[in-house]
Amino acid sequence: MKIIVFLCLYLATNNCYAVDGRITNISRDYEDLDLERHQELVNKPPLKTIQANGYIVDCIDINKQPAFDNPLLKNHKIQLKPSFEDTRTNSTIFSSIGFEDDLCPKGTVPIRKTTKEDLIRAKQLSNMNVGILDKDIPGRHYAGVNLINVDDNRRYFAISGIIDVYNLPVKNADQITSAYIYLQNGGVNDKNVIMAGWEVHPKVFGDGKTYFFIRWADKTKSKGCTNLICPGFVQVEPGYVLGKPVAYTSTYNGKQFELLVEIAHDRNTNNWWVRLNNRNLGYYPGILFSNLAFGKLGGWTGMTSTTPGSPSPPMGSGRFPDNNLYRSCYFRKMKFQTDTLRNVGPTNYEDAVASTDNPNCFGVQFNGYNDDIQGYSMLFGGPGGICGK
Known part of the structure; x- marks a missing residue:
């Protein structure tokens, strides 16, 4: 009897039970069940399914896409195109992303289509969503x-740039290397930000x-995520x-591929458009945001x-960076919009300041305007290594 009682207590404290002589983990079963239910919620019924390279793409009714699972968007009316005039930048090498x-x-x-593995990774990332707003994170550079904002009155409504695209090795799942543009507003406790790159x-x-x-x-609401991991971004592009993957x-020292990326505020709707x-x-x-009617900060960064x-x-x-666009990663055609002007480059060093938090590991070169091809451009990067902090 003592043995039976001990076994029951052991199984109970370890969230397990015995079925037909097999020990089953209750928590794991419930977790798998929750994942399956979550999958059913996030994967909407498709009108067409496409087998891609290692994953599945569902064509979802634009009015039933995951964004509208967000309670804030319950009665949201889709905006099919921005009300501001589209700007066009010509390039022959925007081929790293295929439409x-x-x-x-x-x-x-x-x-x-979302898999169980996607949901597990998303759960692991749930505590990191707001952490992307904190620049002073150990291990981040x-x-x-x-x-x-030199006079505290400058407001930014758009930012854009052509980003050189590389595929660099990372040693494990906890490492990141990236390049992106961003607009940000708010103080220490209520930072709001949008990034793309x-x-x-x-x-x-x-x-x-x-x-x-x-x-x-949005740090105030402790909300935020990448891509469609959480509901919020409304996609209108069908292609x-x-x-x-890019x-x-x-x-290095060979053919270069680029992305033209823009974040722009629509003053008629207060929506923030991402253009690619x-x-x-x-x-x-x-x-979605508690404090992002405009940006007080922004930039182009690695x-x-x-x-x-x-x-x-x-x-x-x-x-x-060594002043060579075939060897150094770069941003070119760097532009931004303030209250009165749209798509204007950083015309002086009061607006745009180059910096690196560890010059032993990473460098940056910014000389303002170069020529019609580069526009305002910046070179950045480095080998990494033991950087401290």
Whole structure:
């Protein structure tokens, strides 16, 4: 009897039970059940299904996409295009992301089907959503050009740039290397931010490939995430899948591939549009944010992250900038919009300041305007390594 009582107590305290002589973990079973239910909720009934390279794409009714699972968007009316005039930037090498005009039928948007593995990674990331707003995180490093508010009255409504795209190695799932543009507002406790660019981030994407990403966060509400991990971003582009790896990346001292990325505020609707390679990808509804009617800060930056005390992964092309666009990762055609002007470059050093938090690991070069091809441009990157902090 003592043995039976002990066994029952052991099984109870370890969330287990015995069935037909087999020991089963109750917590694990419930966790699997929750994952399956969560999958059913996030994977909407598709009107068309496409088998991609290692994943499945569902064509979802644009009015039933995951964004509308957010209670704030219950009665949201979709804005199919921005009310401001689209700007166009010509380039012959916007081929690292492929748009397919016939990917999904009219009235639908392509959504990558969510797997259990995706949900498990998302759960692991849930505590990191707001952490992306904290720059002083041990193991995290930056090199880039930041717009600063010199008189506290400057307001930024759009930012854009052409980003050179690389695929650099990271040693484990906890490491990140990326390059992106961002706009931010708020103080220490209520920072709001939108980011867009490319990233190697195995904990989010499940592998070491380079992905285009978008990200938002509101520290006041403790909300935010990457791509469609949580509901919020409203996609209108029918020919591009968020969560699709970048097809081609640049080669050191060889062929270069780029992304043209823009974040722009629509003053008529208060929505924040994300544009990719001259296409309107979609927008973040203004209601998601507690304090982002405009940006007080912004910039073009490279970032790496690793666990504290371990060597940092490389940034950019993995080399220090050396005034050569074939060897150094870069941003070109750097532009921003203030209250009265749209798509104007950083015309003086009061607006744009170059900085790196660890010059031994990463460098940055910013000389303002170069020529019609480069516009305002910045080179950045480095090998990483033992960077401290």
